[in-house]
Ligand SMILES: Nc1ncnc2c1ncn2[C@@H]1O[C@H](COP(=O)(O)OP(=O)(O)OP(=O)(O)O)[C@@H](O)[C@H]1O
């Protein structure tokens with residue numbers, strides 16, 4: 063019945079007896095599309111992402127990816143967590159290898175798996191630190207390895223939970239460019255949470271704006287039809303970019319004021 | 327061959343810096359200085375204590391022998407720790423080995439059972455609720471209180487002593503392992519679930535490595551307690567062992583031999599502690 067690649071159908075989420083966090087959320091994402099979720103802190107973005115990942119069970123509604131229901135977590139929906147969550151006792155190489163071995167056991171030979179690990183670490187420019195442990199590399203590098211680990215699983219859907227949230231502005235811009243380049247090259251379907259309006263406009267094909275919780279739902283969806291490849295410098299003066307940015311800002315600060323202001 | 331060797335090789339292929347064979351005394355000097363700073367203070371303290379002891383016990387009619395007398399009395403034992411005249415008339419080396427063998431057995435069993443139970447208690451709320459109160463009571467029972475019971479159960483001294491070690495060492499191992507398992511970050515669990523790791527893989531690849539620092543804290547406390555308990559247990563059960571050696575020396579009023587044995591017990595205890603600490607650091611590289 064659904065013709066979307068990823069289809070979120072009437073998802074609601076309630077923790078215990080509290081007011082529902084998410085309420086009746088509908089969203090379709092096409093194959094190869096880059097969709098951002100934006101909304102104020104605590105509105106339920108991570109909750110939605112975790113439901114799609116299968117890490118949480120929605121109290122109501124379903125999520126279907128490529129015709130399969132997303133009840134349980136699985137490597138077809140790779141997650142890049144906000145705090146990288148690399149395993150600190152494994153090296154950079156071993157962290158990616160763990161995922162590759164698990165997903166491609168029996169499908170690729172040992173040598174192929176090794177090459178696949180290296181190839182994905184090359185994508186994020188991390189081959190220089192194969193034998194370093196997460197404790198020995200910078201935050202940006204950790205996030206790169208987290209992205210490599212997710213890409214290496216060849217997921218149908220890439221889920222990014224504020225992947226650049228903890229990074230400084232320069233590192234952030236660098237990684238955004240890299241993610242755009244990877245997306246252009248591999249054509250992944252991506253669902254990304256962000257707090258950053260510029261990041262959302264720069265990277266996305268569509269921006270999904272969530273209303274404030276509780277009972278958050280989709281307030282507005284904005285198509286960003288800027289041509290790719292996108293360049294942050296030339297776009298800064300582009301009228302369409304400026305308009306998209308203004309739309310998101312309007313939504314966030316006029317229609318959905320930050321929760322703190324409302325309380326005051 | 328390790329497929330990564332190829333990539334490692336790149337790093338090593340850099341031409342080695344060409345160094346002239348000149349003698350540089352500075353590092354050697356610095357090393358000597360650092361070593362002296364480490365060794366000198368304890369050495370001075372030991373000499374000081376020996377001096378006070380000599381002064382206190384040097385007089386005639388003193389109950390305890392002064393260090394010079396201890397050394398003179400026990401010199402045959404120090405010189406030849408390996409003699410074996412049958413029965414319990416053996417060198418100190420054999421006594422210590424006998425005690426260490428019991429500790430090794432009891433402690434290994436405690437480590438295996440303790441980690442297993444610790445994981446269970448840490449993982450499952452139900453097991454935790456059922457077992458934790460029992461553990462809390464049992465762990466306060468002093469080691470020697472178990473000895474009569476285990477003698478009754480095993481009817482032999484050696485297994486009884488080993489059981490006392492086991493039951494003494496297991497509690498800190500269980501408790502620390504359980505704390506480690508409970509402290510496992512949700513992120514690691516999520517990673518395991520996204521990758522679709524099986525329960526067994528989750529255990530070996532995530533839970534165990536993440537918990538290793540906690541486990542080794544427990545092991546370290548456990549091995550210390552084991553060593554405390556074995557000395558006491560051996561005093562009661564007799565046979566070859568450093569604990570019985572001390573008791574035997576007391577019965578023969580060989581105070582100097584007791585003092586020598588105490589020094590050995592202390593040194594071995596420190597070695598055990600360091601050994602476990604070292605093993606822990608080796609196994610948990612990167613985690614801690
Ligand atoms: N396991 C849970 N039990 C109870 N309440 C929860 C749980 N997880 C999240 N919540 C609540 O759900 C709401 C949404 O949380 P969520 O983490 O999804 O927000 P978010 O939009 O990701 O916020 P941020 O932008 O700060 O990361 C919050 O009010 C939070 O307190």
Ligand SMILES: [Mg+2]
Pocket residue numbers: 107108109
């Ligand atoms: Mg969040």
